[in-house]
Amino acid sequence: MRFPRLLRASSEDLAAEATTSHATLREPGRHFCIVTTASLPWMTGTSVNPLLRAAYLAHRGETSCRVTLVVPWLPLCDQKLVHPNAIFENPEQQKEHVRGWLSGRVDFDPSFDIRFYPGRYAIDKGSIVPVGDVTECVPDEDADVAILEEPEHLTWFHHGMRWSDKFRHVVGIIHTNYLEYARREKDGERKEALLRGVNRTVTRAHCHKVIKLSDAVQDFARSVTVNVHGVSPHFIEVGRKIALAAEERSRRGEESSSNSSFTKGGYFIGKVVWAKGYLELLDRVKEYNETAAQKDKLVMDVFGNGDDFQEVKAASERERLALTFHGQADHASETTVGYKFFINPSLSDVVATTTAEALAMGKFVVCARHPSNEFFSTFANCRTYANSDEFAECVREVLHGEPEPISPDDLHRLTWQAATERFLDAAEPDAKKKLSLRQKLFETLSDWFAASCHNMFTASEAMRCLAGGGAGTLLTPDDADFACWEPDLWQGGIADRKEDQR
Known part of the structure; x- marks a missing residue:
């Protein structure tokens, strides 16, 4: 079984983290992987802002870095729901659309890669749920800095390697006030309390640093509040x-x-x-x-x-x-x-x-x-x-x-130039806290235990469906380029309701 291997927290891992966590994000040669929960032609904040972040991060003149944008690929049945006026037969067509849109919004030639992970449009949530372990979409040699746009959303149903185990530094950016949405639903107070705990658990398990765009959202461990967005x-x-x-x-x-x-x-x-x-x-x-x-x-x-x-x-x-x-x-x-x-x-x-x-x-x-x-x-x-x-x-x-x-x-x-500089300042690894060996061990084991429990929960197809993760979202589709992927129609969980959201 791969579960113990994926979630191990060996002394060698901790030692390696200690030697790399202080490296500045501005040094030449860094590789940023920006992973988000939506993509054009869906005109939503989590598709547009990460795309522009990728373009401007790659365009910084004084230092060379590599940037990869990782976005969801939807099967045909979901594309018809999300962007019915622009249907793509394969990821390459969508990649061309994304680059075409971007070329009309920036005054330079962006130089970054685009990768896709499989996703499903959750009708009951109005958002996209990742399918399989998204960390597998990034080769190990490229796993330097991960920027998780909506880290809680990306990891609610994540089963597999911890992002913080694969990448040297993981930064989460909180885009959405999901607690406010939960509060407006039926049984809103209970949903809000549950979601608050889940959000804290998954972000702490997967992120070294969290950036809140404003204090309108809940508190997160290891977080700072900075607006790191700009405009076209x-x-x-x-x-x-x-x-x-x-x-x-x-x-x-x-x-x-x-x-x-x-x-x-x-x-x-x-x-x-x-x-x-x-x-x-x-x-x-x-x-x-x-x-x-x-x-x-x-x-x-x-x-x-x-x-x-x-x-x-x-x-x-x-x-x-x-x-x-x-x-x-x-x-x-x-x-x-x-x-x-x-x-x-x-x-x-x-x-x-x-x-x-x-x-x-x-x-x-x-x-x-x-x-x-x-x-x-x-x-x-x-x-x-x-x-x-x-x-x-x-x-x-x-x-x-x-x-x-x-x-x-x-x-x-x-401007996005100013927002990019604010991001690099805010995303820098925190200075190591002066903790005793017992405190360090307790903190490490607490994070590992929370991640392990969550990983065990999301390993069950039945539990995933019950919680709203959707059937067939545990494993990555066999089709290498996802072009022939034809999943079943989406079914929500018992906690998903569209009514009473006013």
């Missing part, structure tokens, strides 16, 4: 042009509102599921317009598709809210450029990419005073609120005022 150059360029136009108007002595770059009012863009801020959006708009003067009424356009689109739209129409739903749109398209302010009332985000993009384009942003928005609150055009009265005050200000031209320093903070 397109948004930076829009903001720069608007700032230059405002500067030119100022030189001509024109008023700030004269010939403004913004010809429309407010908007929101995001995946249309209740948990992504739509319940809060409807509540805030309703409360505000009930008391607002006619000249201050809030009228907004909403962009996005999702499982709850029809339900959210129907709820808005029942309340006669001044919201117009336009369906899916690319935030980088001309559709959204002319809007003056972006309202994002979501309390489930960790860090909202769309909020960063709106700020980069020089717009006002109105968002909740919440840990997920702490980074954004430092920007001049961001307005935050803690209650209905403050929300109304923010809305009146952005309705009748003009955003300040975004400064070069603030624009730079939003």
Whole structure:
């Protein structure tokens, strides 16, 4: 049996870790493997942000490193659910699509590899579950630094070698507030408590370091809080042009509102599921317009598709809210450029990419005073609120005022170049704590024991199905390139429910 071999924690392993854990991530020759839970053409944060991280990490000029992006490959039956307008017969076709999309978003030729691991779209969760041991997708000679985008998600049902046993250094980046989603479901408090413990266990077992994008998420062992995301150059360029136009108007002595770059009012863009801020959006708009003067009424356009689109739209129409739903749109398209302010009332985000993009384009942003928005609150055009009265005050200000031209320093903070440097600083191995031999042994054995128990649990197909891991996800498909892989339709577990998530 391979279980004892995979999870051994020998004195030789510990000695090797001690000699390598202090090597800086900036030294030449490092190999970064970025593993994530989604891939284009699914336009979601865990497909876009890791892709851009890979591109900019590989493009750092002063040092040479290798970068590999590891993304899920979905069988045909799941592709039809996730991205029905772009179906791929094999991973090479999807790889070409990913590179084609990226070439239109960056101003350089990215040089990194793309590998695939098999995944299944879990209909009940609205996310992708890995199939088999994903560590096997990376050759041993390439196992240097692993960046696990959503480490808890990647390892909920992981069975096999610990990531921290295979790689010299493993960094987890927490993207999603899964506790908030669990809390909104039926039996939410119990699910939240269980998930909190599972998340802590699997991340501690597999990661040497955890980066939380904000303090909106739970605590994790060995964690720091840093926003290590940026925005595409397109948004930076829009903001720069608007700032230059405002500067030119100022030189001509024109008023700030004269010939403004913004010809429309407010908007929101995001995946249309209740948990992504739509319940809060409807509540805030309703409360505000009930008391607002006619000249201050809030009228907004909403962009996005999702499982709850029809339900959210129907709820808005029942309340006669001044919201117009336009369906899916690319935030980088001309559709959204002319809007003056972006309202994002979501309390489930960790860090909202769309909020960063709106700020980069020089717009006002109105968002909740919440840990997920702490980074954004430092920007001049961001307005935050803690209650209905403050929300109304923010809305009146952005309705009748003009955003300040975004400064070069603030624009730079939003770039992926700056985000990459923040990541490298945050991801560095921690200095070894001065612990006694007994303390070190206890910590090592605790991590090993937790990983061993979890590995035993996930070895059972029955337990995996019961917990929602899906049938047939224990072993990697035999087909080498996954092109002929035809799994059964997805079946969720007893804890998976789509209802009552508002």
